[in-house]
Amino acid sequence: MNYNFRKATLKDANIIWTILEQAINRRKQDGSEQWQDGYPNISVVKNDLQKEAGYVLTDNDLIIGYASIVFNDEPAYSELNGTWLTTGHFAVLHRLALSEDSLGKGLAKKIMLYAEEVAAANNIFSIKVDTNFDNIPMLKIFEKLGYIYCGEVEFRGSKRKAFEKVLTPIA
Template sequence: MNYHFRKATIAEIPQIWEILQSAILRRKSEGSNQWQDGYPNPEVIQKDIEEGTGFVLTDGDAIIGYSAVLINDEPAYAEIKGKWLTNNDFVVVHRVAISEQYIGKGLAKIILEFIEAYARSKDIYSIKADTNFDNLAMMKTFEKSGYTYCGEVYFRGSPRKAYEKILAKAA
């Protein structure tokens, strides 16, 4: 496969929103309440892109995944019930979603690998993320990718499992 990870453009919002809508429906069909409250939505995606934090995973010309990637920008993480592994600069991963046709191919893990490379390119060696308590697929992806469970954070009144991965510095 010919995967690339790059900043998204405003023109790509319709394809990104289609991927997120499928993910929202998939979460609902799995009995999850994650993403069932009108978030994320096209305005959130547009804001991500305008702020330079919206990224797409592509296979050739096709957009097959989406994620928001922020640096040191998640106020909720300051209020963790638990303890982060580090207190240095960090990259935040939000809104990971994979196209319906590509589910089950390990692409969330590939997105995380691209984000690790992005973090290293910015001389940042910590990645923090969170997911809903019932998002078993994402929790498994974090665990397989070497993330450590650090505690709980709260978004819009709901607890979420918080994870961190410390990246090795290049030799």
């Protein structure tokens, strides 16, 4: 396997949307309420790409995963019912999804680790994330990677579990 994590471009939008549609269907099949309200959608993807916040995981140039990484820009996080570990600059990872053929290979964890590298490369040493209460696979990944539960945030009328990981600056 020859994995690469790179910024996505507008020409990647349709492939990214296909991957997200697969993830939306998986969440539904798992009985989850997450992503069952018309979000995310292709407009969200295109907005990510226009803001240069979209990233893809590739295997030999084939796009197999997607995530959005933004810096200091998640209004819902200011309304946390709980306490963040830090109050300074932070990165946010949203919309992590993998293609059907890429499941069960530890690639969601790999995307999370790449996101940590992107944050650190931008001198950001805090990553904040959230997921639905019933997204067990994502909750397990957060736990494995040392993310700390900080409380609840609300998106589109639904509560989400919020986590933060403080990164160690590389000397």
